[in-house]
Amino acid sequence: MRACLVVLACSMLAPAAGWAQTTSAIAGVVKDSSGAVLPGVTVEASSPALIERIRSAVTDGQGQYKITELRPGTYSVTFTLSGFSVAKREGIELTANFTAAINVELNVGALTETVTVSGQSALVDVQNVNQQKTFSRALLDTVPTNKGMLGYAALVPAVVSPPNAQDVGGSKGELSVRMAIHGGKQSDQKLLQDGMRYNAMVQGGTGRAFFINPASSEEIVVALANGGSGEAPTGGVMVDVVPKDGGNRNAGYFLANYAGKKLQGDNIDDELRGRGLKTVNGINDIYDLNGAMGGPFRHDKLWWFTAHRHWGQELLVPNLYRNATPLSPTYTFTPDFGKPVTGYQWNQSDNFRVTWKVSERNKVTISHDFQFNCPCTLSLASATTALEAANESRWRSNMTQSTWTYPATDKLLFSAGATVLIARYHNQAPSIAPPRNSSMISVIEQTGLAGGATAGFRYIAPANTNRDTQRPSQTNERFSIAYVTGSHNVKTGIFYEYGHSWNYSKPNDFGYTYTFRAGVPFQITESAGPILTLGIMNPDFAWYAQDQWTMNRLTLSMGLRFDWLRTYNPAQSQVAGPLSQDRSFPSQDCLPCWKDINPRLGVSYDVFGNGRTAVKASLGRYVVAETAQQADAYNFANTSVNSVTRSWTDTTFPVGDPRRSNFVPDCDLKNPQTNGECGPMSDAQFGQLKITTHPDPDALKGWGKRQYNWQFGTSVEQQLRGNVAVSAGFYRTWYGNFGLGAGPSSAAAPTWESTTTDNLLVTLSDYQQFCVTAPIDPRLGGVSGRRICGLYDLIPSKFGQVDNLVTFAKNYGKQTEYYNGADVNMSARLPRGAMIQGGVNWGNSISNTIGLGVTKSATNWCFVVDNPEQLRFCEIKPPYQPRLKVFGSVPLLKGLTGSANFQSLPGAPIAATWSASNAVIAPELGRNLSSGTARNIELLAPNSVFERRINQLDLRLSKAVKVGALRIQGQFDCYNALNANPVLSMNTTFGPSWLTPTQVLDARMFKVGVQFEF
Template identity: 40%
Template sequence: MAIDMARRTGTARESKVCGLGHLGWPLMTVALVLAFLALVPAASLAQSGIAGVVKDTSGAVLPGVTVEASSPALIEKVRSVVTDGEGVYKIVDLRPGTYTVTFTLASFNTFKREGIDLPSSFTATVNAEMKVGALEETITVTGQPPLVDTSNVVSQQVFGKTVLDSVPTTARMPQTYMTAIPGVNLAPSLTGQGLTTTAGGITIHGSRSRDSAVLLDGFSQSNWTNPGGQGFYWMSNPATAEELVAITGGARADQDLSGIQTNVIPKEGGNRYSGSAYFHYTNDKFLGDNRTETMKAQGIQINGSRQSWDYNPAVGGPLKKDKVWFFGSYRSFGEERNAGTLYNLTPTAWAYTPDPSRPPAGFLLSDRDYSFRLTYQASPRNKFSFYGSHQPRTWRSRDISSTTSPEATTWTPYIPDYLVQITWKSPVTNRLLLEAGGNYVNGVNLQRCNTKDDLLFSGPAGSAPDCSLPTAVETTTNARIRSAAGYGLGNGQGKGLRWKAAASYITGTHAFKAGMDLQSGSLHELQRHPGDYQVNLRNGLPTSLTLYSPFDYTNHLKADLGIYAEDQWTLKRVTLNLGVRYQYFNGYVAPMDEPANSLMVARHFDGVDQVPIWKDIVPRMGVAYDLFGSGKTAVKFTLSKYMAGETVAFTRSANPVVTSVTSVTRNWSDTNGNFIPDCALTNPLLNGECGIISNLNFGLANPRATTNDPATNRGWGARGYNWETSAAVQHELMKGLSVNVGYYRRWYGNLTATDNTLVRPADYDPYCITVPVDSRLPGGGGNQLCGFYDVSLAKFGQVQNNITLASNFGEEKDIYNG
């Protein structure tokens, strides 16, 4: 059970100065037909609205009333609709801001409601009672509408600009604000080191981190390095955020994932110039040190921050009033941190020798961000928005630790690392809204020889490292010396292209929406190992080698397509939220030519299509009931199905290079003590000082590689999923304060299990154990205790794993209640 308390102030939302793929033709055809809106989708997850009923003083409903919502937040100034035959109206797709709603009808006084503070992803109820009189006479009412959304069933939390500026967080990342929501679990990596930019997963109500996503105006910023929406290099600039909207449950059919969707609503600028600036700096002068002089003499180092900084100015305003707005921001932030280790005096030798003459070693993480948004009201019916951001990041001495010597770290630039996004919206009539949009994300994590740490090369003569030397690991401590484990693309280069398009038809009683979203992309992975092998030491002496084959491959998402239709149907005090979504997912691996190295020749691997190919129908249902008709108390119920988050992780598991034998070990007896393997490393058999390699299929396809049951990766209903149901009550306690009490239940389906197909139940032999002799045991002990089983000697060590449905072995449940 979750209990939320929400308080809203009535402050204005305007910025203030605060001081300083690749698609096959059938899919392409479907996409183009559905995307009749020509461009690419606006962010439905960010849409707000105003809705209500208009009546006369006798209580009779009034059809045909013109309802206008105006706000400085709208570049078009005003949005208007007309009440339907039931006197109901809905104005959708509004920016967060302060609104005035005006109701006009011939032979009636004009009715005006002012000071409506509208947050993101919220439908405010604004009813009107109109009196018979002259149209020129206006009745004006000022005040906030109820805090309770009696139309939508989406569970969400909105963090306004005041909260974003006031609440201290360690990293100023969207995820770090989510800890204020009851029931949220946040990965520790997000809150560990000062201003770290580490990205981790967040979960709520039994969801999984792969199902969470961070969005920019409704578009995912993931770059495919992890399944679902959780992996990214690019991060939104906090100075550009107008609000954060966290959707935690009850999602509509236009949302694909079930976890927390953290949506950043970017600022647009406005008709007046405004700006802000954030500044933070600290260093090790503020760091405590409880080491004794003896400890310092022993070389014990402090593992703490040397300095951290964050400078983040922003400015926005009109290039042409009511026509073109801009908003831009620059950010420089990062951290330098001690690693609790010293530089190695002998980085090319086979042992670590601490060098107290140089300062302690550490890492330096430095980020910059250049973000710009342009909003263009091309005509009264056409609005375009463009957002571009480049975020180069550098990481000196990455992975340094007390067990990784400085010369064994890497220099890691994240270049390129950018996002571009464009949206288009067109209220064709006061009932028909067309919207479209898309974004492209390109991020890379390069791991190179660490030549950027000047202290690595400023030690005594002979203490400079050599990145071409084979790396070495002391197996008794797992300490790495000499060079990095590998160089290349690290977590890979992810490229993602996303498109959306939708059409909404709003009559007042009905708010119907149909649309599509489509994403495609790739993750390129590459790695080389210095010397093509690793030396494994025990107490400073060689015992074995680990041999590596190079790899260079790309996993592709051909299409992750969603087609949906949904309707919000208002029947007096009841609002039905009904939707259905079709999801199609198709990944593939292109043919690959792997390079040669000193241990093997070049190799070719055929591509693999349709790994996986999933098709699913996903229903979304919900009902909201205005309990007393006052708009201050709502009872809500939802039942929704979601598919498991995925990008290219499944495709990667079926990649022939990944499933090949990419590394092997072989014993090494360095009989002459020269630390050089005196043998023919290309000969896999026993020769010279080297033993036989651990797998004779080194560099080739692995006949014992883990396989996937087609029941888990092909066709209708094969994809992992979860159902979510919720029941909640929302009530406004007083002006500006509301409470939300909810119950949530989630259960998962198509769970998988790993089956060793070479070992069956009959291959286990029974055995007994002899109970110790002890007078406290029944019968004094000494008896045989049987009923235990172990794999037979004939099958010991035989492994051929297959990922299959857990239901093949009985009923497995994964259920959350809370």
């Protein structure tokens, strides 16, 4: 209740503003039969989508008009001027953020005469330079696709998402995937509803514990480029939900679909078996129940709408089996091949929305959405964690929103809104996990063991106590004023967001975990804790001003945005853990305090003046997304040493000594020096009050210090034969204010990419160079058996000495990153209700992993801070690869409709990380490794070798019948109809299990569904 009152108060008092709202416009020029422009014409747009029924404007001295802030829907527009007949255009379909060009010629006559023209809506927006894809619920109900983020990504050619997130009929569920486009970052993705963000305060502000309920969505808008708009906060993908408002008639919707184990085939073959795969990922069941209803409390005054959804899946994890010896005193993983492991996810969404016409010119909306989501055993998906070592995640979120619009006159419009998101995430032991022995220590196998744990596999117990908790809540508000004439659409507004990142993490009861090599103990990881941190963002503030100026056939979009970000940490304390002491830390301010000015410019030219051909160009500066996690990054509790590794030789003591091979580190773990079976700590200041990472004040305060990018785009759009539109464009993105955090060889990856870390206690001369001979394996290509040089090891006298300064990379050299790419898209409305959409993108961006993930383009960081090994693979140029996505539908015989969705995407990148032992390196180095018994060496240049392409075809056959006012549609889907089996992810640790697939494209699957509407 308190949250609802806060939202309502914020929206009525209008303390802030946001960015691109999901409203549309109708604009054009009115002339008489001689071609002279007509000022003073009254233009009225009416639609059932408007609770106020009619919005109006008057043409200016150039005969131009524009009606803005229209909801998506079907409109009729009338043009009235004394002495002329009334002109009326009907059937104008508006999608979100689209400006329909409606030019009209009035004939001399009486006002009682009306000339009505009906026709299909324009396909080309000749005024806006923003790029977007709009998906109505009807389209999403027609095309075979997942109704979540992965489903939207499958429909936008230029969108880049990780290969291991490739969805087949909902098999990936609501994986925490971020999208990127045209060289943007996944961390710049923003999620909006009604034009207001609802990302949680995690991972750069891209937290996705709150999922879209398609039944409550009028349309889904995927904004790809922001042109001359000053409203957009970042240059990344924005996914905006246009919520349903209800209406003047009661209406309802229900969808149910299901796929089970017996409805899926098998796509394992001899090639996959030869790579060590015994079983492929599959499904036990996938289900989705989604219903909604809305109508009027009072006609043209008060509308209501409510939607509810429960969906999830149970999946077979490839090559993952229960441990037959979970309590083995020798810490052995013995796969029980008769008991494969299944993972599961489920989600629940319940929301309610009210639209209230307070007066003839004041409209207020209030909505609340509760979600309880369980990614559950998501950590099992890659088959790198045993069931007994997994965590089960539970996410509870409440979101309350309110908006207010007030068209004071036909030209002056006020708008405001607010969002309150209260989120809580926590982990617990999976309900399907076997009993655990509290005395057992978590183990991660580094190289792999034949018939046992594979490389990178964690088993026996989780690394923590399953009590990790996050509370990344936030509140944001917006306010704007728009002044609209026929020639100008001037808008200014403010946006204000504040929130916190509350994180609690506790290691296991021992404070350490084990790492084995081929089943033999060789390393310990010690952890301080528990750790509780609180980072606060207040404010993330923006002011913007923009104007869309139409001069005959030319439209200029000019925007300017001021961004101010401040995050800080209050004073906080950490209690002692098994290996660490009590610690208290003072407050910290300005982590960071950044201010930026971001100009944007766009131009669109209606080439022939008929609204069918447009040439467009845009250029804009954007800052990267940041949140309260920036304060977390430099919280003293995190920049002190909370985790160290040390070598462990369990055979140190002689045969017969009970301490030999007892799987217990017989040493003083609090002693940072070599003692007993343990080598030195990687940082001697572990668990103390000593702060080992210091941000450069010059990097954290001031103007223009935040990482940014410039985005340029130019395109041509053409509407052909009335129903077909094609477009072609070129896009370039380049970055500034960034550092070595983008480099895979960075010795200490910083929290954000605009900085790099310099250990002030070491210099270049403290690193000793060596070479090694790569393993012999024909799968390594030219690397097999070759000498690898340019490798360095810190000298023993400097090992464990850390005093990091975080600062700009430009203080050491020049780093660059850029993207070049081209898009060709098409959209066609064909006879008998058929349609086809799609396109192809050629670009040099690659996305590697799910979650926050990493999307990289051409990068260069060829300079040295501390470790000369930074120069190895310092320039990476991913190849230009096409991404093809096409979907469509066509009516068939006897009321049947067929639809399809086809994707052809680049394959997954291949890596080879070799854990080279001290026995291999020491003869080359002339001494033992400083860090212990082994170190990792990358054998292949990143993003240079790839799996085969991912080609996926999905099909649907549906039939609709009407029973009175009820429309019933049956659906029969076939996903991955070609039964393709490309590898989506694989073991990248060089050894016996190298290149063993951990995930392939899900096998051919059938799904049945039914949909009701009234």
